[in-house]
Amino acid sequence: xxxxxxxxxxGEDTGPRVTIRRTNETTIDFMLSSTSxxxxxxxxxxxxxxxxxxxxxxxxxxxxxxVLADEFLAHRLGLIxxxxxxxxxxxxxxxxxxxxxxxxxxxxxRLHAANRNSDENVKxxxxxxxxxTVSGQPIQDARYQRNGAVDGLSSSEELPPRGQxxxxxxxxxxxxxxxxxxxxxxxxxxxxxxxxxxxxAKWAPTAAIxxxxxxxxxxxxxxxxxxxxxxKEEWPESKNKDWEEPAPDGxxxxxxxEPTQFxxxxxxxGVMPPDQILHAGIKTLQQKLATVIQQLSTTTxxxxxxxxxxxxxxxxxxxxxxxxxxxxxxxxxxxxxxQTPAYAQxxxxxxQTPGYGGAGSAYGGxxxxxxxxxxxx
Amino acid sequence: xxxxxxxSPSPKGKGGRMPYAHSSYSAGYxxxxxxxxxxxxxxxxxxxxxxxxxxxxLLADGEKKITFxxxxxxxxxxxxxxxxxxxxLGNLLRAKLVKSPHVMFAAYQVPxxxxxxxxxxxxxxxxxxxxxxxxxxxxxxxxELQMLDQEFTKExxxxxIAGAGADM
Ligand SMILES: [Zn+2]
Numbered sequence: 442x443x444x445x446x447x448x449x450x451x452g453e454d455t456g457p458r459v460t461i462r463r464t465n466e467t468t469i470d471f472m473l474s475s476t477s478x479x480x481x482x483x484x485x486x487x488x489x490x491x492x493x494x495x496x497x498x499x500x501x502x503x504x505x506x507x508v509l510a511d512e513f514l515a516h517r518l519g520l521i522x523x524x525x526x527x528x529x530x531x532x533x534x535x536x537x538x539x540x541x542x543x544x545x546x547x548x549x550x551r552l553h554a555a556n557r558n559s560d561e562n563v564k565x566x567x568x569x570x571x572x573x574t575v576s577g578q579p580i581q582d583a584r585y586q587r588n589g590a591v592d593g594l595s596s597s598e599e600l601p602p603r604g605q606x607x608x609x610x611x612x613x614x615x616x617x618x619x620x621x622x623x624x625x626x627x628x629x630x631x632x633x634x635x636x637x638x639x640x641x642a643k644w645a646p647t648a649a650i651x652x653x654x655x656x657x658x659x660x661x662x663x664x665x666x667x668x669x670x671x672x673k674e675e676w677p678e679s680k681n682k683d684w685e686e687p688a689p690d691g692x693x694x695x696x697x698x699e700p701t702q703f704x705x706x707x708x709x710x711g712v713m714p715p716d717q718i719l720h721a722g723i724k725t726l727q728q729k730l731a732t733v734i735q736q737l738s739t740t741t742x743x744x745x746x747x748x749x750x751x752x753x754x755x756x757x758x759x760x761x762x763x764x765x766x767x768x769x770x771x772x773x774x775x776x777x778x779x780q781t782p783a784y785a786q787x788x789x790x791x792x793q794t795p796g797y798g799g800a801g802s803a804y805g806g807x808x809x810x811x812x813x814x815x816x817x818x
Numbered sequence: 819x820x821x822x823x824x825x826s827p828s829p830k831g832k833g834g835r836m837p838y839a840h841s842s843y844s845a846g847y848x849x850x851x852x853x854x855x856x857x858x859x860x861x862x863x864x865x866x867x868x869x870x871x872x873x874x875x876l877l878a879d880g881e882k883k884i885t886f887x888x889x890x891x892x893x894x895x896x897x898x899x900x901x902x903x904x905x906x907l908g909n910l911l912r913a914k915l916v917k918s919p920h921v922m923f924a925a926y927q928v929p930x931x932x933x934x935x936x937x938x939x940x941x942x943x944x945x946x947x948x949x950x951x952x953x954x955x956x957x958x959x960x961x962e963l964q965m966l967d968q969e970f971t972k973e974x975x976x977x978x979i980a981g982a983g984a985d986m
Binding site for chain 1: 871872874875876882883884885886887888896900903905906907909910911912913914947948949950952953956957959960962963964965966967968969970971972973974977
């Protein structure tokens with residue numbers, strides 16, 4: 442592996458490379474190469490903490506004579522995986538115009554179970570949660586069961602409707618919520634909302650993300666503890682060792698080399714197919730960056746704010762003709778890449794995403810009015 | 819005045835409102851001042867001094883995502899302050915910026931782990947302003963992520979066609 446290959450600088454269209462090694466319906470094991478450690482790691486962090494999903498957030502307890510305390514039960518309900526199908530159409534309750542919650546920003550799940558006269562415990566499962574509208578109308582019976590992806594590759598079409606429990610076990614029960622003894626009853630109304638795992642881990646679409654690079658420790662980012670004479674004899678080798686050549690004997694240590702190859706094991710919770718997790722992670726990260734671009738485009742080089750969108754009309758006549766939204770002084774022969782930025786094409790955040798495409802956004806629309814159109818640089 | 823007891827039993831400001839319905843539980847939410855965020859969350863533990871978790875990613879009223887100030891002592895240098903962001907963005911931008919031949923210095927820090935803020939200092943060679951350098955870094959990263967997305971889609975479709983997926 443030639444660590445000197447600087448991505449993007451050699452003129453060729455060398456973007457990141459992906460090699461999918463193994464998959465199943467919740468997990469993808471892939472190798473990411475020709476990128477930087479920082480990009481791979483930021484993507485990992487984004488997938489762990491910032492992808493919007495749905496989880497029970499409020500629980501109204503109408504009756505609970507089970508052995509579990511109300512708040513204990515509420516916590517368990519919060520952790521039940523709910524389908525994220527069409528989350529993008531759902532709004533955050535805090536952004537919604539409704540008083541408390543409504544069908545645009547919440548999914549109601551009702552649970553009613555009782556053990557009337559059995560000496561055997563009645564088990565209450567996630568499958569016993571029934572979706573209804575805020576006003577109490579039952580939503581079409583969506584007793585849905587994942588019939589196990591045929592080829593091990595699942596897609597979002599196989600997910601139950603938005604907010605419904607994801608059931609993946611062979612018996613079709615879903616998570617066990619609690620058990621009821623004779624005479625015990627459970628009657629609750631759960632309000633599931635959209636959120637991200639930065640607020641609470643119940644909104645995480647991932648169970649774990651394995652992340653490794655440099656299995657031979659050629660870069661010496663790791664110092665291996667050893668008690669004998671040779672660290673290599675005391676440490677097991679990485680499973681990924683066969684995907685890279687070890688450093689040849691006697692080769693001088695390259696202190697300035699950087700990792701370019703990453704081994705990622707993306708394990709989802711089932712709430713979203715694993716490929717969607719990756720797409721959603723990329724999209725979320727792009728939106729983050731787009732917000733920065735947009736914000737800085739309305740600021741002068743000395744840190745002062747331009748007069749917002751007014752700059753559009755107000756400066757229109759005076760500013761130089763828009764040198765194409767992205768062809769700034771800086772434009773295509775940039776220091777870093779050479780590739781024309783891919784957005785403005787059919788990117789993830791075309792028109793639908795806030796913060797970037799939005800009506801007459803600072804980016805694109807205002808291109809000509811931005812301070813760097815003509816400034817002395 | 820005796821009336822006080824009945825009027826507002828909760829401390830002003832931070833959480834601590836009386837529950838609307840005592841039988842309503844938050845499934846795990848920190849205290850919150852904005853009823854629109856929480857709905858009518860009833861009994862919940864209010865731990866004094868613990869910030870609401872949405873403060874990690876939601877800008878406060880009137881707060882800007884980024885502010886920056888040119889450095890007065892050094893030419894072509896500026897200090898950017900990113901609000902409600904963390905290492906995910908900080909390290910990503912820093913790493914991209916240091917690759918630019920126009921950037922002479924780029925580094926970031928999170929001044930305090932309890933505040934969702936990071937500072938990014940950028941110094942350029944004068945051919946581009948620090949702000950332009952940051953914007954360009956963002957644009958390049960967006961493009962790179964777009965390429966990654968396409969590359970992954972391609973590989974995923976190939977895997978699907980091959981049907982050789984279910985080997986886990
Ligand atoms: Zn609503």
